[in-house]
Amino acid sequence: MNKKKYDIIVVGMGPSSVFFAYENLKLGSKKDVLLIDQGKRVEDRNCPIEKTGKCVKCKPFCNITSGFSGAGAFSDGKLSLYNEEDEDFYVGGNLHKYLGVEETKRLIDYTDQIYLDFGADKHLEGIEYKEEVSKIKQKAKKQGIELISIPIRHLGTEKAHSLYKQIEEYLEKSGVEMSFGTIVDDLIIENDKIKGVKIKPSREVENEEAELEEVFADKVVIAVGRKGANWLSDICNKHQIKTHPGVVDIGIRYELPDKVMEKINQYMYEGKFIGRPHPFKDKVRTFCQNPSGFVSSEVYDHDMALVNGHSYKDKKSTNTNLAILVSHNFNEPFNNPILYGRNVAKNLNELGNGNIVVQRLGDIFRGKRTWQEELDRNTVVPTLKSAVPGDITFAIGYRTMSDILNFIQEMDKVVEGFAAPDNLLYGPEIKFYSNELVLDNNFESSVKGLYSIGDGCGMTRGLMMASASGVAMARILSEK
Numbered sequence: 183m184n185k186k187k188y189d190i191i192v193v194g195m196g197p198s199s200v201f202f203a204y205e206n207l208k209l210g211s212k213k214d215v216l217l218i219d220q221g222k223r224v225e226d227r228n229c230p231i232e233k234t235g236k237c238v239k240c241k242p243f244c245n246i247t248s249g250f251s252g253a254g255a256f257s258d259g260k261l262s263l264y265n266e267e268d269e270d271f272y273v274g275g276n277l278h279k280y281l282g283v284e285e286t287k288r289l290i291d292y293t294d295q296i297y298l299d300f301g302a303d304k305h306l307e308g309i310e311y312k313e314e315v316s317k318i319k320q321k322a323k324k325q326g327i328e329l330i331s332i333p334i335r336h337l338g339t340e341k342a343h344s345l346y347k348q349i350e351e352y353l354e355k356s357g358v359e360m361s362f363g364t365i366v367d368d369l370i371i372e373n374d375k376i377k378g379v380k381i382k383p384s385r386e387v388e389n390e391e392a393e394l395e396e397v398f399a400d401k402v403v404i405a406v407g408r409k410g411a412n413w414l415s416d417i418c419n420k421h422q423i424k425t426h427p428g429v430v431d432i433g434i435r436y437e438l439p440d441k442v443m444e445k446i447n448q449y450m451y452e453g454k455f456i457g458r459p460h461p462f463k464d465k466v467r468t469f470c471q472n473p474s475g476f477v478s479s480e481v482y483d484h485d486m487a488l489v490n491g492h493s494y495k496d497k498k499s500t501n502t503n504l505a506i507l508v509s510h511n512f513n514e515p516f517n518n519p520i521l522y523g524r525n526v527a528k529n530l531n532e533l534g535n536g537n538i539v540v541q542r543l544g545d546i547f548r549g550k551r552t553w554q555e556e557l558d559r560n561t562v563v564p565t566l567k568s569a570v571p572g573d574i575t576f577a578i579g580y581r582t583m584s585d586i587l588n589f590i591q592e593m594d595k596v597v598e599g600f601a602a603p604d605n606l607l608y609g610p611e612i613k614f615y616s617n618e619l620v621l622d623n624n625f626e627s628s629v630k631g632l633y634s635i636g637d638g639c640g641m642t643r644g645l646m647m648a649s650a651s652g653v654a655m656a657r658i659l660s661e662k
């Protein structure tokens with residue numbers, strides 16, 4: 183750290199933070215800003231799984247989720263835009279609840295242009311085939327499933343990485359101070375007013391006795407993403423920062439042949455299907471679809487391994503993967519969605535000996551686990567080589583599992599082959615959000631001077647809205 187006191191400290195360097203710093207520069211702000219992340223510079227981040235064949239649980243932090251550009255660096259880089267005619271946002275988060283729909287649309291256009299300026303592909307997916315999409319929508323509706331189709335700009339995993347590298351260089355050349363390998367352990371709050379943060383080096387992550395350094399600021403912006411959701415929940419409890427009860431999305435990553443998903447992939451690139459299957463009527467949705475993509479794994483606190491997926495612009499598989507997620511919230515006497523999700527993940531991780539578990543759909547319907555020999559003969563060849571065949575149903579609760587299986591069967595009537603026995607389920611895929619922070623329209627929390635943006639506080643759920651929330655934050659703080 184160059185100084186002991188800053189005007190603004192941003193915790194986390196995911197897309198929300200990066201776009202905050204970018205816009206702050208564009209506005210010609212003279213404020214001293216410090217960005218802090220527990221991970222590494224983007225060029226130093228790499229996931230060894232391709233060489234090692236299995237997740238080695240990088241220390242001190244997983245390179246997929248931590249460091250410059252956060253979870254964005256290895257993401258598939260699908261930037262979800264919006265339909266001009268829509269009067270609401272159905273994808274990417276709730277930024278519009280703070281700023282209004284029209285302002286959010288303008289903000290997304292502006293943010294999209296920044297991505298284009300840094301080299302994003304000009305081509306938009308999902309805008310050419312309106313008639314074909316409308317027919318699929320009708321078919322889905324008959325099954326009680328809603329299909330949401332919005333324009334998508336696809337960066338691709340390798341392009342996302344290099345694009346964020348350019349932004350990192352731009353910020354650095356422009357004099358933005360960035361502290362890597364640094365954990366924000368706690369906040370300094372006095373009389374309901376933020377004073378600064380307490381930090382320690384990332385190498386001391388396991389050392390609870392490590393000495394904490396204090397860095398002061400008039401304003402602190404929390405931008406910790408899903409990676410920091412657990413930490414943020416603890417911090418909110420400790421300092422009594424106001425929150426709304428949160429949700430947790432629990433589910434699986436589904437892998438099936440490109441051939442089955444051919445039309446959805448061609449017409450929309452990513453179809454977002456939402457159902458409420460019998461008997462629970464919970465919201466079940468598909469999310470993060472990756473045509474010709476690869477299933478991947480990432481590691482969170484306490485070595486928790488979660489599954490995800492991505493796709494490259496050039497390197498292709500013959501499978502499509504997508505998440506099928508069920509939103510759960512709780513009330514009396516238990517209201518801890520993060521703990522619930524962690525317990526599901528822990529059980530499933532243990533069943534996979536620390537690895538992601540994979541199971542054939544046909545085996546689940548036959549009430550049996552999947553064995554390696556069966557996986558070797560399967561027509562859908564798994565793209566996540568480190569996944570261990572087993573039985574997901576031992577760990578995912580009856581309610582979630584019924585939701586997922588009933589949804590898959592309903593989807594089969596919309597997309598033939600969606601419920602084929604050789605299709606693969608990988609688990610656990612869990613999206614943690616901290617209990618949603620109570621924020622005003624300036625993104626300020628119940629603690630004066632403490633703000634929050636991006637996925638971690640429950641405001642956003644994807645790259646574009648997270649990035650746009652950073653732009654909005656810079657504009658708000660420039661006026662203060």
Ligand SMILES: Cc1cc2nc3c(=O)[nH]c(=O)nc-3n(C[C@H](O)[C@H](O)[C@H](O)COP(=O)(O)OP(=O)(O)OC[C@H]3O[C@@H](n4cnc5c(N)ncnc54)[C@H](O)[C@@H]3O)c2cc1C
Nearest residue numbers: 194196198220249252253257260366407410636637644645
């Ligand atoms: C494999 C993968 C694929 C994805 N694909 C897509 C996609 O195609 N489209 C899409 O819209 N979204 C996708 N996402 C989600 C997207 O990446 C996130 O929505 C987005 O990155 C959220 O941005 P953020 O700034 O809120 O937080 P993040 O990107 O999560 O960044 C948070 C940062 O905060 C740091 N941090 C956390 N706690 C602390 C602390 N206490 N001290 C210091 N630093 C801390 C972390 O190290 C991290 O770098 C994908 C994610 C993954 C992992």
